[in-house]
Amino acid sequence: MVAQAAGVSASTVSRVLNGTAVVNEEKKQAIDAAIARLGFVPNPAARGLAGGRTFSVGVVTQALDSPFYGAAMRGIEEALLPRGLSPLFVSGHWNAVTEARCISVLQARRVDGIIVLTGRLTDEALKNYAVTQPVVVLGRSLKAPHLYALSFDNFLGGRLATEHLIQLGHRRIAFIAGDADHPDANERLRGYRAALEAASIPFDEGLVVPGEYHELSGLLAVDRLLATHQRFTAIFAANDQMAVGAALACQRRSLRVPEDISIVGFDDLPTSQYAIPPLTSVEQPAYELGRLSAMAMLQLLADAEPTEVVPGPRLVARESSRRLKG
Amino acid sequence: MVAQAAGVSASTVSRVLNGTAVVNEEKKQAIDAAIARLGFVPNPAARGLAGGRTFSVGVVTQALDSPFYGAAMRGIEEALLPRGLSPLFVSGHWNAVTEARCISVLQARRVDGIIVLTGRLTDEALKNYAVTQPVVVLGRSLKAPHLYALSFDNFLGGRLATEHLIQLGHRRIAFIAGDADHPDANERLRGYRAALEAASIPFDEGLVVPGEYHELSGLLAVDRLLATHQRFTAIFAANDQMAVGAALACQRRSLRVPEDISIVGFDDLPTSQYAIPPLTSVEQPAYELGRLSAMAMLQLLADAEPTEVVPGPRLVARESSRRLKG
DNA sequence: TTGTATGCGTTATCAG
DNA sequence: CTGATAACGCATACAA
Numbered sequence: 001m002v003a004q005a006a007g008v009s010a011s012t013v014s015r016v017l018n019g020t021a022v023v024n025e026e027k028k029q030a031i032d033a034a035i036a037r038l039g040f041v042p043n044p045a046a047r048g049l050a051g052g053r054t055f056s057v058g059v060v061t062q063a064l065d066s067p068f069y070g071a072a073m074r075g076i077e078e079a080l081l082p083r084g085l086s087p088l089f090v091s092g093h094w095n096a097v098t099e100a101r102c103i104s105v106l107q108a109r110r111v112d113g114i115i116v117l118t119g120r121l122t123d124e125a126l127k128n129y130a131v132t133q134p135v136v137v138l139g140r141s142l143k144a145p146h147l148y149a150l151s152f153d154n155f156l157g158g159r160l161a162t163e164h165l166i167q168l169g170h171r172r173i174a175f176i177a178g179d180a181d182h183p184d185a186n187e188r189l190r191g192y193r194a195a196l197e198a199a200s201i202p203f204d205e206g207l208v209v210p211g212e213y214h215e216l217s218g219l220l221a222v223d224r225l226l227a228t229h230q231r232f233t234a235i236f237a238a239n240d241q242m243a244v245g246a247a248l249a250c251q252r253r254s255l256r257v258p259e260d261i262s263i264v265g266f267d268d269l270p271t272s273q274y275a276i277p278p279l280t281s282v283e284q285p286a287y288e289l290g291r292l293s294a295m296a297m298l299q300l301l302a303d304a305e306p307t308e309v310v311p312g313p314r315l316v317a318r319e320s321s322r323r324l325k326g
Numbered sequence: 327m328v329a330q331a332a333g334v335s336a337s338t339v340s341r342v343l344n345g346t347a348v349v350n351e352e353k354k355q356a357i358d359a360a361i362a363r364l365g366f367v368p369n370p371a372a373r374g375l376a377g378g379r380t381f382s383v384g385v386v387t388q389a390l391d392s393p394f395y396g397a398a399m400r401g402i403e404e405a406l407l408p409r410g411l412s413p414l415f416v417s418g419h420w421n422a423v424t425e426a427r428c429i430s431v432l433q434a435r436r437v438d439g440i441i442v443l444t445g446r447l448t449d450e451a452l453k454n455y456a457v458t459q460p461v462v463v464l465g466r467s468l469k470a471p472h473l474y475a476l477s478f479d480n481f482l483g484g485r486l487a488t489e490h491l492i493q494l495g496h497r498r499i500a501f502i503a504g505d506a507d508h509p510d511a512n513e514r515l516r517g518y519r520a521a522l523e524a525a526s527i528p529f530d531e532g533l534v535v536p537g538e539y540h541e542l543s544g545l546l547a548v549d550r551l552l553a554t555h556q557r558f559t560a561i562f563a564a565n566d567q568m569a570v571g572a573a574l575a576c577q578r579r580s581l582r583v584p585e586d587i588s589i590v591g592f593d594d595l596p597t598s599q600y601a602i603p604p605l606t607s608v609e610q611p612a613y614e615l616g617r618l619s620a621m622a623m624l625q626l627l628a629d630a631e632p633t634e635v636v637p638g639p640r641l642v643a644r645e646s647s648r649r650l651k652g
Numbered sequence: 653t654t655g656t657a658t659g660c661g662t663t664a665t666c667a668g
Numbered sequence: 669c670t671g672a673t674a675a676c677g678c679a680t681a682c683a684a
Binding site for chain 4: 335
């Protein structure tokens, strides 16, 4: 096609396309011209078949419609596309079985590598996948050949949030937890406890209520707290969505935020800054985390050792938390 | 591989894999067994090369991290995956040039079809793309061969929202518009005007302020309204994000929602039900719209005429709007 | 530096 | 009903 238009062989075209070997400048020009004239675009399927690579990397996200994973996906896309790699997004819905199926789909498509955003797969399963193709996982800390893990410091994040409230004078701080079998959530709880301990505030189990990372569970958590007559002046929710639900529950009970109750969330979603009142939160740089995951994958694909390092958590103080009156 | 394991030819394996022809039951069993034993999964790249199809459909979304498009993507994924098709998501960021580049990427990958979610491409450009491969577009109404358009009734939606406020006794209703070169936004404005007219309420240009579909622009719009000393008792924002920003602006000015100002949004994002106060909005069933787009694509790919029809808008009344006090 | 031959894994077109 | 055989579009080893 292009080859005969430029009067050379297909191999030569391939060579200029990939820079595999030096070619005569004249022929190169002729080929480039022919490519432009014919609007030729190499067929990735054929390249994949011949070269063993598909120029696509699979991304197992948990929800396509999550502000958090959405930002991460954006970071991944922006890192990958300019390098000629296409991300293939599939969503696991926080379910190990679904995730495994997702990975099967990706493997069936012969993706060059897989990026897993958190999820419920076991570390073992992940390591196992890594023997077949490079794997980058966000939200774990494990080591294995062809496997790179990027983990955000949820412990420190939990600690920062709690310390912030303590510094504002709060001592009765409720904690709305995330799923118990979710490592991130447990780390945040650990941070909460550590901050309490450092301030010599006794841990009160009654102040910890379970949640499920969505708004409704935050709302219900506050209801439960109130129903059990717990006394508290502040709430730390393990993510922003639950914090928002908690704020609504407070409003329904005529508890003013922050006058009566201070609330701190986690994630610092873009929308949190427009919550009423704007939410104090621990920033988790989703876009950057996504971008770094992709960069790490790029390294892995180039047979290099990834060195990407995750930025630390940062507290963003807004209007939902204030000094305890008193 | 599988072929020789089962003692048959590759063609026969292909036949049972695709159901292309009837195969002897015994051989079929032997092949199935071999497939299971070897954990064989056909290579889509090779299938694509040989058969001219890639079993993937490109999806041009506008933002990977948007609650609205996220839900649509979820609908698309769930309709496509079970049929063995993989969606390939790329994001155009509301920019015609970027979108065109996205489509190039998709075409380079030889996707079997393209689904475009709204966007800024011209109808002409879209029709043009449709000569190469099937196209489904959400948010337009145009007709062309191999092109199916699904459009949501934004006019009626705008009308419903405004009528709701009128029925509550409001007559001074501000409108926070979307981008002027955005057809959806203009339709909503038309609906607003139509409702006003039907109720014999004179249209006041001073009550219409531009916005850009994000929270901040909603906030600024209210500031501007207040700065120009407009009198109004209600606000209809062309989307929920701006409505949330508007609510925050009101709160900052000590205008209570809904006691002093009623607010109605558009889209009914999942989070809107947890806004403070929970937001009255016009439901736009993003998940369903996505699913229907995918179903239409399936029809197109099967050389059938799509018949998918979009559900109409529906007003969801919550606490951000109430009867005007007398 | 370049062309030729071969193979990647699968489907389609033939004969049989 | 089934098996050869060619073809899909490209990359690579090899030969020149």
